[in-house]
Amino acid sequence: MELQNQLKALAEKVVKLKEQIDTEESTKHAFVLPFINLLGYDTFNPTEVVPEFTADLGLKKGEKVDYAIFQNGEPIIIIECKNWKEKLVAHNSQLFRYFHTTKTRFALLTNGIEYQFYTDLEATNKMDEKPFLEFDITQLKESTINEITKFHKSNFDIDEIVDNASSLKYTKEIKKMISIELEEPSYDFVRLFAGKVYSGRLTEKVMGEFTDLVSKAFSQTISEKVNNRLNSALHKEAEKQLEEDKEPEKASKVNTTEEELEGFRIIVAILRRKLAIDRIVHRDTQSYFGILLDDNNRKPLCRLHLNGGNKYLGVFDEMKKETRHFIETVDDIYQFEKELLQTVDYYEEE
Template structure:
């Protein structure tokens, strides 16, 4: 059953959030207890949960000898339970920290939603991928200091008057499916297998020999056109999640997969051991994600592209220029895989 949420309710939620004196609340929240009082509890009040709805220090039964308490629980219709783990307002939230919710989640009857929050950011988790195990990533994140109308359309679904856990879980499943599909598609198209390239080549009207040069051109075309929208999403995700400002550029991705295609032509080079590590000013292509096993370094800027193999530095006019250094790249890789 889907509830039709009035637009007026969304507008009222927006008004409440806009009127909330966030700066004052942050200044008052110098520890976890104050974070709960001045940030977390008012947030749930704006979603129409009264004080009696938020059960503090909720007991999560870990067995006869072990009993642990989670900061809050909300029990809906005497059945579905939402677990809330609170942190101090200036605490940095990571998905690793959400791992501690697993124990509570596993041992709390009818728990399907868990929230990790520092009073500013609210991360909503479920068990979409593996029953009774918190997913590695939240299916929804709401930030009091920066939100858009689309976020409000999702947040209102957690309002006490409208919340339907089954519907929220279904939406979470769809979100995880789409994200996983796009990730898998991105991975497949940025590193297409030879079989996939053969299928595409077989369906082309313009017939050429299916040789190494053809494969490199096909990969370059895939990277430059079909991946554009997926790449844009990836950049946005990296920008939002990476505080160091490291964003892998489209050219770097093209160069990596062009080099990778060259290398795996040699059967002695295992495909699964190749990878890259991006840094703020350069990208390393290497073996086994080992900093001591770097095949080459790519240094790309707006004005020039350079590839460094050991102590040899080469300027690239185009990505395809890496073909000129195929032998050196393969020899370097073979030396590292042994």
């Protein structure tokens, strides 16, 4: 949720300021660096975010990429920036020329509004011609924000992102083809369906008729599916309202605070390296805020004690004995990453 709010704030800033920005340097400072920063990387730390990173290629010395993000002394993302008014044309990009001279698996081409993430799915150590993830920061969808979250410093896992990149890339291409076919069905597409439902000879006249029929059939199918889902959602909401009207809900004494939810989001960011997000569940009580594996009380992952005078993070050992650690703010939870991940290992060993 925090990253989503930060991205929304940056998008609003882009829309507000872009007409006042004329140069590539201004684009970098106003739009690109804030994006890098909200991913958790310190843009003021030259060992983490390196501006004007040099990647020599053969006899061509001194070529530089605008930024390189480092982790454990190695570049993990190289970034080339353009003026926000420029179109992104990867084929003319320096990223292609020195992608294979570094050990990075990811390259980002951006003009501060459009972002294109590349990797080497098709040939090892050679940047793909098409991005596996691209978006306009002013028109973000929730699914895209989930993908951006994977590049956050606290979540970054090369293997996980690369594994997912293939699915993202080809799903995007298939969706694009489907949109084109729905807009203007191709001959082969129409023939596929006409051949299954029409027993006669597929003459030019017949194909012309079926082109219109296939287009209408797909439009109607999509419309019907949307209506069915809306009706189903409305029906469930009506049933829920009836239940609520029948039996007034008793006032709960449990008050879940935003600080507890923020702590939960940090813990999810840490544990998702080993667990699927839907397996990490929170359950608030009057005395503590519990985080469970598979919503199972017998599988506590940790507890937050934030509502007293002092704040504590409770972690569990292999005997499920809780040890409380003092924290000043929920950000201190990151200091106990090792202990939290170890708790997951205990349950996997079981």
